[in-house]
Amino acid sequence: xxxxxxxxxxxxxxxxxxxxxxxxxxxxxxxxxxxxxxxxxxxxxxxxxxxxxxxxxxxxxxxxxxxxxxxxxxxxxxxxxxxxxxxxxxxxxxxxxxxxxxxxxxxxxxxxxxxxxxxxxxxxxxxxxxxxxxxxxxxxxxxxxxxxxxxxxxxxxxxxxxxxxxxxxxxxxxxxxxxxxxxxxxxxxxxxxxxxxxxxxxxxxxxxxxxxxxxxxxxx
Numbered sequence: 474x475x476x477x478x479x480x481x482x483x484x485x486x487x488x489x490x491x492x493x494x495x496x497x498x499x500x501x502x503x504x505x506x507x508x509x510x511x512x513x514x515x516x517x518x519x520x521x522x523x524x525x526x527x528x529x530x531x532x533x534x535x536x537x538x539x540x541x542x543x544x545x546x547x548x549x550x551x552x553x554x555x556x557x558x559x560x561x562x563x564x565x566x567x568x569x570x571x572x573x574x575x576x577x578x579x580x581x582x583x584x585x586x587x588x589x590x591x592x593x594x595x596x597x598x599x600x601x602x603x604x605x606x607x608x609x610x611x612x613x614x615x616x617x618x619x620x621x622x623x624x625x626x627x628x629x630x631x632x633x634x635x636x637x638x639x640x641x642x643x644x645x646x647x648x649x650x651x652x653x654x655x656x657x658x659x660x661x662x663x664x665x666x667x668x669x670x671x672x673x674x675x676x677x678x679x680x681x682x683x684x685x686x687x688x689x690x691x692x693x
């Protein structure tokens with residue numbers, strides 16, 4: 474959603490301003506965006522990319538705590554069984570969404586063996602993000618409250634060295650030292666899939682708006 478003057482209406486304003494500055498300076502990894510991917514299909518992947526929760530900035534953590542507490546009744550209608558007091562945790566000084574042990578049938582049939590068998594507590598029984606469901610119900614952009622790295626996935630804006638120019642990319646198996654993005658359904662190469670630049674059009678469009686660039690035009 475945008476205001477009348479074209480400004481994006483999203484939570485986490487400070488986080489998005491910083492991201493926009495990175496995108497504005499980033500080099501686009503055109504080769505990576507040619508990789509064949511398939512669009513997200515929750516019935517197939519059962520939110521594999523959400524299995525371990527997500528690392529949060531302080532702005533995101535504070536807002537998620539507030540939103541979950543303020544809308545506990547609505548979230549209850551989603552059959553959400555999380556605890557509003559424990560939706561965000563701090564581990565070794567790092568803030569992240571809490572997760573729980575996955576139950577039988579909650580994980581994809583081809584769930585990676587090296588992933589912990591857990592689930593982000595912000596998922597409902599249909600593998601949907603309750604923050605995204607809430608935003609839609611409230612008439613906001615679907616990603617209004619969704620953690621930034623969640624809606625970006627598997628797109629990454631990174632720099633290989635301090636002060637270096639950022640790169641907007643999608644990691645393949647050789648570059649993915651964490652063995653995460655390239656092992657998720659929406660981030661792994663799929664024979665017969667479409668170009669990543671097309672499959673990830675919504676993500677690239679949003680990043681372009683934040684950075685003041687026509688990324689969709691740049692990637693073709």
